[in-house]
Amino acid sequence: MKSDFASEKEIILETTGDGSPTLYVPEWDEHYHSMNGAVAESLHVYIKAGLNQYIRSLENTGKELQVLELGFGAGLNALLTAIEAERQKVKIRYTALEKYPLSQTITDQLYYLLEHKDLFRRIHQSAWEIPVSITPYFTLQKSTIDFVDYDFPAGYDVVYYDAFAPDKQPEVWSPEIFAGLFSAMNPGGILTTYCAKGSVRRMMLQAGFFVERIPGAPGKREMLRACVSGNTDYRKEKKEQKQQIMYAPLV
Ligand SMILES: C[S@@+](CC[C@H](N)C(=O)[O-])C[C@H]1O[C@@H](n2cnc3c(N)ncnc32)[C@H](O)[C@@H]1O
DSSP states (O other): OOTTTTSGGGOEEEEOTTSOEEEEETTTTEESSOTTOHHHHHIIIIIIIIIIHHHHHHOSOOOOEEEEEEOOTTSHHHHHHHHHHHHHTOOEEEEEEOSSOOOHHHHTTOOOOGGGHHHHHHHHHSOBSSOEEEETTEEEEEEOOOOTTOOOOSOEEEEEEOOSOTTTOGGGSOHHHHHHHHHHEEEEEEEEESOOOHHHHHHHHHHTOEEEEEEOSTTOSEEEEEEOOSOSOHHHHHHHHHHSOSSOOOO
């Protein structure tokens, strides 16, 4: 990837199947989101299968959640998480890692959920490298960090693994990164990704996660959800899971 990756010339705005925009990187022939629907994909993979699944397990403890995003990109996952935090009255501290922040010229052209236009603008205009209170329920820290070789600090409850696809950027899908995330996540923590590749699933299993293949976002058959089991008898839990329905429903 070239160092001027995020310059305007190399990134093209496109519209996806649900009418929401995404960005296309011609040099890599890669999109930031699914062309079947950017909002639909983020809602399905990160909000419903990840964040909400975790919130359901909390039983109203009032705890502040620590969410980590790998690949802040267009800020869509951050926006949907901020909306969800307000809707459910759950406090969220959101850390977003991004090696190639987009220029304001590009982010100004993005339009997601117009009724939340101001929230989206605040997410993009907030300072980098420091925690910023965006709403009473949502604190954001955007960091210009390369997550390859990053030493993840402990304490995450939910992780959004939203890197470019493994065939385009294999170095960001490594056993070391999954091992680092597994060590950094709290018991019961949940990691989700749109990716359903067998090699990625094996890296997750090797790191120690309990892994499910669940139905993917529109147009994609499957996605992966990896959990840090609170149950130390991991083998027993895995055996039990095999006897259950392979495809957990999404609500
Ligand atoms: C699929 S896009 C993320 C979309 C984003 N989550 C959203 O909600 O709009 C992948 C992102 O990962 C970033 N990225 C790629 N390699 C990275 C690395 N080594 N460290 C941090 N970010 C990286 C890219 O610049 C890009 O913004």
